[in-house]
Amino acid sequence: MILGMSTATFTLQHVVLGLVGIFAGIIVAIGMLGGKTLPGWTAVFLTTTVTTSVTGFLFHSSSFLPSHAVGIVSLVTLASAMLALYLNVFVGVVQAFQKLPFLQPLAPTQSEPPFLAAQLVVLAACPCARHRWGEAVSPRAKGRRVDLGARRPPQAPRAR
Numbered sequence: 001m002i003l004g005m006s007t008a009t010f011t012l013q014h015v016v017l018g019l020v021g022i023f024a025g026i027i028v029a030i031g032m033l034g035g036k037t038l039p040g041w042t043a044v045f046l047t048t049t050v051t052t053s054v055t056g057f058l059f060h061s062s063s064f065l066p067s068h069a070v071g072i073v074s075l076v077t078l079a080s081a082m083l084a085l086y087l088n089v090f091v092g093v094v095q096a097f098q099k100l101p102f103l104q105p106l107a108p109t110q111s112e113p114p115f116l117a118a119q120l121v122v123l124a125a126c127p128c129a130r131h132r133w134g135e136a137v138s139p140r141a142k143g144r145r146v147d148l149g150a151r152r153p154p155q156a157p158r159a160r
């Protein structure tokens with residue numbers, strides 16, 4: 001038994017999650033190649049990929065398997081991407097306070113309260129963004145549209 005399910009049932013759910021993640025990942029990749037953002041498919045891809053990696057560690061095993069290594073690499077890669085995004089925004093704030101004339105006097109040494117406040121906002125935005133993404137993929141969001149800030153194609157002008 002794993003999480004109250006038979007090993008066969010748990011394995012089936014694990015495999016289905018993995019296949020859904022692969023399918024969603026292909027859709028997202030095709031969209032990216034076409035210059036489209038697909039927030040719904042991206043949410044499905046990320047959720048099922050992380051869930052597949054995490055559930056893989058719940059299988060009973062007496063040794064460390066290659067699948068464990070792949071799961072770790074997958075989770076570390078996702079965490080690294082999120083860290084890279086945070087660090088890019090962090091550096092963007094640093095550069096803004098160094099290069100923009102109206103921000104320079106507010107924090108000339110970048111240890112002043114306005115600079116620290118800006119960095120705290122960036123740091124706080126990370127879990128807020130994760131929460132908004134979680135809202136979009138939660139079962140409660142079904143039937144209502146959650147705007148994740150994706151670009152929309154321009155509207156055609158209405159005929160008069």
